[in-house]
Structures are given as C-alpha cells and as structure tokens.
Amino acid sequence: MRRDSNASGLKIRMESKDSKRKGSVGSKGTKSIADTDSMSNFDGVARTQYMTQKRLSSTTLSSQAPTDTSEDTDQDHINVVLRVRPLNSNETTRKDQFTCTFAGAGKIEVDNNGSSRQFGYNVVFEPDATQSDLFDHSGVKKLIDMALNGYACTALAFGQTGSGKTHTMTGPPQQFQEGKQVDPEMYGIIQRSLKYLFRQLNQQHGNKIVRASYLEIYNEQVIDLLNPNMRRYLQVRWSKNKGFYVENLFVVECETEDDLNAVLEEGMRNRQTGSHGLNEFSSRSHSMLMLTIDSEMQDPDDENLYITKRGKLTFVDLAGSEKVKDSNSTADTLVESNSINKSLLVLGNCISSLGDQKRRQGHIPYRDSKLTKLLADSLGGNGVTLMICCITPSSHHAPETMNTLRYASRAKKIRTKPVVKMVSTK
Numbered sequence: 001m002r003r004d005s006n007a008s009g010l011k012i013r014m015e016s017k018d019s020k021r022k023g024s025v026g027s028k029g030t031k032s033i034a035d036t037d038s039m040s041n042f043d044g045v046a047r048t049q050y051m052t053q054k055r056l057s058s059t060t061l062s063s064q065a066p067t068d069t070s071e072d073t074d075q076d077h078i079n080v081v082l083r084v085r086p087l088n089s090n091e092t093t094r095k096d097q098f099t100c101t102f103a104g105a106g107k108i109e110v111d112n113n114g115s116s117r118q119f120g121y122n123v124v125f126e127p128d129a130t131q132s133d134l135f136d137h138s139g140v141k142k143l144i145d146m147a148l149n150g151y152a153c154t155a156l157a158f159g160q161t162g163s164g165k166t167h168t169m170t171g172p173p174q175q176f177q178e179g180k181q182v183d184p185e186m187y188g189i190i191q192r193s194l195k196y197l198f199r200q201l202n203q204q205h206g207n208k209i210v211r212a213s214y215l216e217i218y219n220e221q222v223i224d225l226l227n228p229n230m231r232r233y234l235q236v237r238w239s240k241n242k243g244f245y246v247e248n249l250f251v252v253e254c255e256t257e258d259d260l261n262a263v264l265e266e267g268m269r270n271r272q273t274g275s276h277g278l279n280e281f282s283s284r285s286h287s288m289l290m291l292t293i294d295s296e297m298q299d300p301d302d303e304n305l306y307i308t309k310r311g312k313l314t315f316v317d318l319a320g321s322e323k324v325k326d327s328n329s330t331a332d333t334l335v336e337s338n339s340i341n342k343s344l345l346v347l348g349n350c351i352s353s354l355g356d357q358k359r360r361q362g363h364i365p366y367r368d369s370k371l372t373k374l375l376a377d378s379l380g381g382n383g384v385t386l387m388i389c390c391i392t393p394s395s396h397h398a399p400e401t402m403n404t405l406r407y408a409s410r411a412k413k414i415r416t417k418p419v420v421k422m423v424s425t426k
C-alpha cells in the first residue's frame with residue numbers, strides 16, 4: 001500500500017500498482033410510510049417479513065407489502081421505488097397539468113391524455129418527499145448493510161432527462177461546480193450512504209478496506225472519472241471469475257468518509273454534462289461509482305485462518321432518455337442523445353427479457369451495450385438491486401413517463417440470486 005495522488009491531485013490512499021492495474025412526497029391521499037428496514041427483498045436471512053406500516057405526520061410516502069412469498073427462496077426480486085418530482089418552472093409556466101394521483105400502498109395512477117393507468121411499486125415518493133425521506137425509506141440502508149455482509153449491491157437511478165435522477169443520487173448537480181456549495185439537507189442518496197457506510201464500519205470489529213472507482217459511459221466509451229487526463233477509453237472484459245469488468249480502472253483505497261466524498265466530487269466534476277431544452281445541467285453519460293468493501297474476520301474454527309467478505313456497493317446514475325424534438329439536440333448533443341437512447345433501449349430489452357418468466361431462460365442481450373454488460377450481475381446475476389425510477393408529473397411528458405413506469409413494472413418482476421462473496425486468506 002502507498003499514499004499517492006492521481007493526475008488531478010486527489011489525495012487518497014491508493015492500492016499497490018499491481019492491484020491498481022488489476023483494474024481491478026405530498027399528495028392528497030393517506031399519509032403512510034413503509035418501514036423499509038424490514039423489506040423482505042433486502043433481507044438475505046429473514047426473507048419473508050412484511051413491511052410494517054407507520055404513520056408519519058407530514059410525509060406522504062406509500063408502501064406495498066410484497067405479495068409473493070412462496071417462490072424460490074434463493075431468489076430475490078429487484079426492489080423498485082418511484083420518485084415523482086414537483087412540477088418545475090417551465091412546466092408551471094406552460095400550465096402543464098399534474099397527471100399523478102397517489103392512492104397509497106405504493107400505488108400511483110397517471111393520466112396520459114385522458115387515459116389513465118395504475119402502477120404499483122415498493123414505495124412511491126410524492127413530490128414533497130425530502131432527500132432524507134429518500135435515504136430513510138427507499139431501502140438503501142438495507143442495501144448498504146448487505147454490502148457490508150458480502151453481497152454485491154446496486155442502487156440505480158432511471159428515468160427521462162430532467163426527471164430528477166442526479167438530484168436524487170447526489171443532490172443539485174450545480175454543487176460540484178467550482179466554488180459552489182449546497183445545503184447538506186440537499187445531499188443525495190450517495191453522500192448519505194457514504195456517511196452511513198462509515199458509521200456502520202466504525203462500529204464493527206476487524207480489518208475493513210474500502211476501495212472506490214468511478215467511471216462513466218459516454219457515447220458508448222468507458223472513461224475513468226478519477227483519472228480523466230489519461231483520456232484513454234477503457235475496455236470492458238469478461239472473465240469466468242469476475243464476469244464483466246473494466247480493465248485498468250483507477251482504484252483508490254479510502255480510509256474515511258471524507259476520502260469517499262473526495263472521490264465523489266472528483267468524479268462529478270469530471271463527468272460529461274451539457275445543457276439542453278429539458279435540463280440545464282444534464283448528465284450526458286451513465287455514471288457508476290463502485291465501492292468494494294472487504295471485511296476481514298478470524299475464522300471461529302481456525303485462528304490462523306482469516307475470512308474476508310467482499311461486498312460491493314455500486315451507485316448508478318443513468319443518463320436520461322430524451323425525445324430529440326423536446327431537447328432540441330443538435331450536432332454533438334444529437335450524437336450523445338442517440339447513444340444514450342440506444343444504450344437505454346438495450347437496457348430496456350434486457351429488463352423486458354429478464355422480467356418475463358419464459359424469456360429469462362433464453363438469451364439476454366447484455367453484450368449489446370457496455371452499460372448492460374456492467375449491469376449484468378446487478379440485473380440478472382448474484383446481486384441485490386434497488387431501482388429508483390424518477391418521473392415528472394407534467395402532462396407534457398406523460399407519454400415518456402408511461403414508458404418509464406412500464407419499464408419499472410417490468411423491472412419489478414426480475415429476480416436475482418444474491419450470494420455472499422468470501423475470500424479466505426492465511
């Protein structure tokens with residue numbers, strides 16, 4: 001191990017060269033809330049506990065108890081939660097209608113030009129839900145607990161451009177600009193997760209090592225967000241042991257929450273963003289912040305043997321699907337839009353196949369995009385996944401919103417087989 005800094009001076013303890021090279025809410029309805037700490041999907045041991053309903057004074061979240069508890073006990077459904085952002089100033093100026101009705105119990109009804117449809121998810125966050133509501137009740141804490149116990153866990157934000165994915169994951173995107181600061185109340189799921197992760201780690205005994213890497217997929221190329229000066233596209237490879245992985249990705253070892261926050265800031269500053277008709281600070285790439293958490297413990301039966309549980313925690317902020325007509329894309333942004341839409345189409349195809357009981361036994365087109373290759377394990381493998389779908393309630397975007405909701409419903413049917421990864425060392 002040695003201390004080092006990357007090209008842009010990120011001061012974080014880094015792994016040895018070898019290991020580095022290895023790439024290693026407010027509606028009108030009921031005010032109820034899910035105790036997501038008992039969500040069966042995120043509980044690898046007690047798998048069939050039902051969510052308990054709690055009343056909460058001013059928050060309006062709704063929840064749904066999982067209904068099918070009789071299935072293969074090795075498998076877990078992907079958890080899907082939905083966040084509806086408030087109407088923005090463009091939408092109110094245009095006098096767009098508010099299309100969503102919240103019936104409670106994880107149900108949402110959306111009106112698309114006179115025809116309405118109801119959808120159901122694990123939790124629905126209504127427009128006045130706060131950032132802290134999202135963190136407390138989306139199930140992400142359970143996800144972190146599972147990563148600490150050796151599972152590969154993913155939190156993935158999905159939805160049309162401008163629907164609030166980045167806001168949900170990190171808070172307002174402007175905060176990462178030079179000299180800008182944000183009220184900590186606005187911090188997103190990632191910053192809150194990093195805090196929670198270190199709080200949990202500090203309470204545990206034994207050696208713990210947290211490593212981080214951060215990449216983006218921009219125009220179907222993988223770029224290292226922690227080493228952007230390298231400006232070399234990284235290759236996605238496959239191996240029997242690791243599945244799909246990115247070769248030569250910069251990996252940093254983080255000792256504190258501040259180290260991880262520095263990684264986040266560095267990556268967010270380097271991420272491709274652009275301005276278009278639907279979002280002033282639009283992410284033009286899919287980003288993945290990947291943490292590996294090694295927890296070493298002595299084998300109770302052999303004092304010379306140490307067992308390391310290797311959990312993973314990945315935060316994915318997808319670029320948003322967009323209608324080129326609405327985003328007024330031209331030249332470069334058109335190439336970006338097409339690339340984003342294409343990779344999201346492949347993701348949609350994978351989700352459709354995986355969500356269909358018959359088709360999931362057949363060919364899943366993971367290899368059709370880098371994004372799906374890197375999400376293969378989270379979606380169809382041994383991972384545990386939380387999908388956070390973001391939508392706008394605006395009538396102007398209702399057809400696109402319907403698409404997002406349909407995808408989210410399909411994703412809910414996907415099942416993975418979570419396994420704990422162990423490494424033993426003498």
Ligand SMILES: Nc1ncnc2c1ncn2[C@@H]1O[C@H](COP(=O)(O)OP(=O)(O)OP(=O)(O)O)[C@@H](O)[C@H]1O
Pocket residue numbers: 084085086088127159160161162163164165166167168171172173279281282283284318319320321390
């Ligand atoms: N729940 C919310 N409450 C208040 N403002 C929000 C909310 N969600 C999003 N916004 C604001 O709306 C704008 C667009 O949000 P954001 O950039 O997160 O969208 P996105 O889905 O990540 O878009 P893209 O795919 O283009 O990157 C931002 O200014 C953001 O702060």
